[in-house]
Amino acid sequence: MSDWLTLPLIEAPAATDRSKTVIYKISDGFIRTNANIRRRVPMFQLWAHLVSVVPPINNISILEKGPLKPDLTTLKNSVACFRGVKRPYDDEAHGESVIIYVLNVGVTLGFDPTSPCMAKSVKLSTDALLTIQVKRTGPLREGDIDIVGIVTRIERVIGEGSAPCLPYGYEERYGERLW
Amino acid sequence: MGTRSATANVFGDPMPESTAVNQLYERYDPVAAYYLESDCVEYVKSDSIAIYDRIDEFLTLIFDETRSNLIGFKLKGFKNIFEQRLKHISQLRNIQFIDLVSAIETIFTLVGDKVMAAHDERREKAYKAARELASNDNVTLSSDFLKAA
Numbered sequence: 001m002s003d004w005l006t007l008p009l010i011e012a013p014a015a016t017d018r019s020k021t022v023i024y025k026i027s028d029g030f031i032r033t034n035a036n037i038r039r040r041v042p043m044f045q046l047w048a049h050l051v052s053v054v055p056p057i058n059n060i061s062i063l064e065k066g067p068l069k070p071d072l073t074t075l076k077n078s079v080a081c082f083r084g085v086k087r088p089y090d091d092e093a094h095g096e097s098v099i100i101y102v103l104n105v106g107v108t109l110g111f112d113p114t115s116p117c118m119a120k121s122v123k124l125s126t127d128a129l130l131t132i133q134v135k136r137t138g139p140l141r142e143g144d145i146d147i148v149g150i151v152t153r154i155e156r157v158i159g160e161g162s163a164p165c166l167p168y169g170y171e172e173r174y175g176e177r178l179w
Numbered sequence: 180m181g182t183r184s185a186t187a188n189v190f191g192d193p194m195p196e197s198t199a200v201n202q203l204y205e206r207y208d209p210v211a212a213y214y215l216e217s218d219c220v221e222y223v224k225s226d227s228i229a230i231y232d233r234i235d236e237f238l239t240l241i242f243d244e245t246r247s248n249l250i251g252f253k254l255k256g257f258k259n260i261f262e263q264r265l266k267h268i269s270q271l272r273n274i275q276f277i278d279l280v281s282a283i284e285t286i287f288t289l290v291g292d293k294v295m296a297a298h299d300e301r302r303e304k305a306y307k308a309a310r311e312l313a314s315n316d317n318v319t320l321s322s323d324f325l326k327a328a
Contacts, residue, residue, distance in 0.1 A: 087236035
């Protein structure tokens with residue numbers, strides 16, 4: 001059961017070259033903080049939309065067998081990628097090393113204390129999307145794997161446009177669009 | 180650990196299974212939390228699917244799925260604000276908690292001239308809404324947040 005707080009390394013298209021694959025680690029601090037305050041929704045969403053599996057919690061097969069299944073994606077399903085958050089971030093004036101991936105997700109996971117598995121599938125409106133923030137790092141090694149960034153946030157934000165739906169005001173809020 | 184089940188968790192420490200179970204099943208009590216790697220403080224009233232609405236480089240409002248109910252806010256670049264503006268006040272008052280109403284007011288002093296000069300009603304309303312929520316819910320953050328993060 002405690003495995004639900006142990007997320008694996010994830011693969012993603014490289015920010016600079018979409019055809020290449022890089023490895024990211026999900027922030028220990030983000031997981032720890034959410035676990036400590038009992039905030040489960042972001043954790044469930046990390047499992048479903050970055051790891052591409054339902055979270056390993058008791059009775060989760062209820063959702064897998066149900067009529068509404070969560071979209072299981074990875075960052076390889078991203079529809080866009082941006083760099084820079086235009087605000088101070090660590091030692092950077094404009095958060096230049098922050099990468100933002102955009103996922104268009106139709107069904108996500110929410111928390112439901114009345115469910116035997118504590119989770120529920122939720123159909124989302126199409127005018128909002130998920131953004132995933134990654135802080136690029138120097139190469140970190142875990143075993144023989146090079147990790148090049150830490151996933152620090154997953155957030156659902158208001159979008160604009162369709163197919164793909166991009167974050168509202170993306171031209172003003174991010175430094176540049178990479179792809 | 181005896182026969183008790185434990186798993187090495189993502190924090191590098193052994194996590195008793197009972198703790199992870201609690202973290203799945205226990206009730207969510209709204210509390211402000213500091214996220215070190217993204218350097219922000221976030222407060223949400225419920226553990227629900229939320230929509231984040233960026234107001235500016237310092238403030239994001241958090242709404243419920245209907246988008247009509249404000250359920251939280253995120254204060255960005257918080258470490259710098261704390262170090263430059265709030266830390267000494269906390270020390271002066273000899274208090275262990277940062278009142279986030281004061282934090283929001285302090286942040287607004289940084290952007291207020293621009294907001295007022297531009298008659299930017301959206302931003303002004305957003306700061307007022309965040310301040311009101313923080314006040315109504317008496318939202319605070321431990322002044323040890325950097326150690327705890």
